Amino acid sequence: xxxxxxxxxxxxxxxxxxxxxxxxxxxxxxxxxxxxxxxxxxxxxxxxxxxxxxxxxxxxxxxxxxxxxxxxxxxxxxxxxxxxxxxxxxxxxxxxxxxxxxxxxxxxxxxxxxxxxxxxxxxxxxxxxxxxxxxxxxxxxxxxxxxxxxxxxxxxxxxxxxxxxxxxxxxxxxxxxxxxxxxxxxxxxxxxxxxxxxxxxxxxxxxxxxxxxxxxxxxxxxxxxxxxxxxxxxxxxxxxxxxxxxxxxxxxxxxxxxxxxxxxxxxxxxxx
Amino acid sequence: xxxxxxxxxxxxxxxxxxxxxxxxxxxxxxxxxxxxxxxxxxxxxxxxxxxxxxxxxxxxxxxxxxxxxxxxxxxxxxxxxxxxxxxxxxxxxxxxxxxxxxxxxxxxxxxxxxxxxxxxxxxxxxxxxxxxxxxxxxxxxxxxxxxxxxxxxxxxxxxxxxxxxxxxxxxxxxxxxxxxxxxxxxxxxxxxxxxxxxxxxxxxxxxxxxxxxxxxxxxxxxxxxxxxxxxxxxxxxxxxxxxxxxxxxxxxxxx
Ligand SMILES: Nc1ncnc2c1ncn2[C@@H]1O[C@H](COP(=O)(O)OP(=O)(O)OP(=O)(O)O)[C@@H](O)[C@H]1O
Ligand SMILES: [Mg+2]
Numbered sequence: 035x036x037x038x039x040x041x042x043x044x045x046x047x048x049x050x051x052x053x054x055x056x057x058x059x060x061x062x063x064x065x066x067x068x069x070x071x072x073x074x075x076x077x078x079x080x081x082x083x084x085x086x087x088x089x090x091x092x093x094x095x096x097x098x099x100x101x102x103x104x105x106x107x108x109x110x111x112x113x114x115x116x117x118x119x120x121x122x123x124x125x126x127x128x129x130x131x132x133x134x135x136x137x138x139x140x141x142x143x144x145x146x147x148x149x150x151x152x153x154x155x156x157x158x159x160x161x162x163x164x165x166x167x168x169x170x171x172x173x174x175x176x177x178x179x180x181x182x183x184x185x186x187x188x189x190x191x192x193x194x195x196x197x198x199x200x201x202x203x204x205x206x207x208x209x210x211x212x213x214x215x216x217x218x219x220x221x222x223x224x225x226x227x228x229x230x231x232x233x234x235x236x237x238x239x240x241x242x243x244x245x246x247x248x249x250x251x252x253x254x255x256x257x258x259x260x261x262x263x264x265x266x267x268x269x270x271x272x273x274x275x276x277x278x279x280x281x282x283x284x285x286x287x288x289x290x291x292x293x294x295x296x297x298x299x300x301x302x303x304x305x306x
Numbered sequence: 307x308x309x310x311x312x313x314x315x316x317x318x319x320x321x322x323x324x325x326x327x328x329x330x331x332x333x334x335x336x337x338x339x340x341x342x343x344x345x346x347x348x349x350x351x352x353x354x355x356x357x358x359x360x361x362x363x364x365x366x367x368x369x370x371x372x373x374x375x376x377x378x379x380x381x382x383x384x385x386x387x388x389x390x391x392x393x394x395x396x397x398x399x400x401x402x403x404x405x406x407x408x409x410x411x412x413x414x415x416x417x418x419x420x421x422x423x424x425x426x427x428x429x430x431x432x433x434x435x436x437x438x439x440x441x442x443x444x445x446x447x448x449x450x451x452x453x454x455x456x457x458x459x460x461x462x463x464x465x466x467x468x469x470x471x472x473x474x475x476x477x478x479x480x481x482x483x484x485x486x487x488x489x490x491x492x493x494x495x496x497x498x499x500x501x502x503x504x505x506x507x508x509x510x511x512x513x514x515x516x517x518x519x520x521x522x523x524x525x526x527x528x529x530x531x532x533x534x535x536x537x538x539x540x541x542x543x544x545x546x547x548x549x550x551x552x553x554x555x556x557x558x559x560x561x
Binding site for chain 1: 450452453456458459460461462463466470471474477552553
């Protein structure tokens with residue numbers, strides 16, 4: 035568990051607990067999460083459905099106050115959405131504004147940030163191009179397929195040029211080939227822009243392929259089962275990396291952890 | 307297309323019935339003259355300056371009242387809806403004031419403004435205001451939580467959130483509120499003119515009644531009905547214009 039206070043620590047989550055509601059109907063979504071990330075790191079988070087991954091991201095994004103524990107960014111407690119952070123929400127369709135076109139959706143946060151018009155135009159065009167949507171800037175989100183909408187949401191976050199990017203299962207709705215392309219796009223952006231990336235996914239292979247670390251969460255009540263370091267070469271490639279024996283070893287290991295998390299849940303259910 | 311034809315056929319059948327029933331003696335034709343007579347009387351009054359003056363007055367009262375109610379209802383709804391404390395504080399008051407029938411305010415209106423146009427205007431504004439307010443409040447409450455989180459995470463200012471998120475979400479509701487308010491405003495305009503005697507078509511109807519001019523009376527009633535139809539159609543047209551992106555409209559215009 036990384037509780038080091040190294041000098042380049044950027045984000046730190048300490049003893050995070052989140053209970054929704056109160057009384058007998060309360061749900062303890064997250065019991066106790068502690069981890070930290072250095073600036074410029076790529077951390078993937080995997081865990082069973084309902085483990086509280088979205089809850090964790092919303093707490094980090096300053097959108098949801100934790101029940102206890104704290105999140106700090108640059109050693110300042112996060113109490114509201116911090117500057118320089120972008121979030122790609124799991125509910126991508128609902129996070130796009132249906133009354134704005136694709137280009138306007140990407141443009142609006144840039145305007146709000148005070149980016150000059152010419153620069154905005156360039157960022158919008160470039161980011162849409164990067165996700166393969168250069169040909170639909172004037173369509174409305176609801177005229178696009180689910181996978182395309184998801185890519186609009188990614189383009190919007192990318193154009194924003196955040197320092198920290200939180201992505202909540204951002205590739206769930208795209209086909210396998212597009213998914214591979216987007217994975218490489220994310221790796222590439224992360225390299226080029228030096229951003230810090232927190233990436234939630236269901237897909238163990240994806241987590242290992244992308245991340246420098248993989249945080250494996252348990253089922254509820256959620257804790258960090260293990261913080262797995264991905265000791266694969268920095269330059270990754272869909273073919274070579276995925277065929278690397280080390281990749282397979284990591285995958286088997288993480289797979290085992292996730293099974294253990296699920297079994298834990300089953301055991302608790304049987305006991306209850 | 308088929309629906310439009312059926313609709314026209316329905317109207318024609320109704321008019322035919324209206325024309326023939328008085329001839330059969332089923333009803334006293336002193337109280338229900340045949341349709342042709344109503345139409346002729348309407349044609350006659352359409353030739354008088356008095357009629358056009360009254361129509362103008364009615365439209366002015368209606369339009370002014372509707373505009374005031376819409377502006378006030380929208381502004382109040384956006385503010386109250388966006389501040390939870392304010393919403394909770396005003397909820398019971400609104401629930402109390404809203405069901406008061408506007409006609410119950412007639413004595414008060416007369417006391418304040420006599421038989422001037424303002425007396426009717428009060429009724430119109432009062433009744434139309436609630437229609438707009440209730441819809442706008444519902445609209446503000448309907449802002450998608452994920453869209454709201456998105457706006458917050460990109461640190462949109464309050465003004466941007468109001469104009470770029472809350473208002474577009476509310477717009478469909480506001481348009482519905484406008485349509486409902488337009489009909490209610492027309493009803494109260496005619497009511498005020500009829501009962502208080504402020505200038506307009508309603509007063510002409512009252513005058514026709516006292517002078518026993520039954521056919522012209524029906525003619526005027528038909529005009530108010532037509533006004534209602536025009537108001538509703540225009541509101542629906544406006545709805546399509548401003549809500550191109552909305553699910554209720556986009557299916558119809560898709561490809
Ligand atoms: N707003 C809420 N109110 C009450 N309970 C909630 C709320 N949001 C989430 N929960 C509960 O908290 C738990 C964790 O939810 P969360 O969405 O964080 O899981 P997740 O790991 O993101 O799941 P998935 O992988 O399916 O997206 C779930 O049991 C869920 O029912
Ligand atoms: Mg989730």
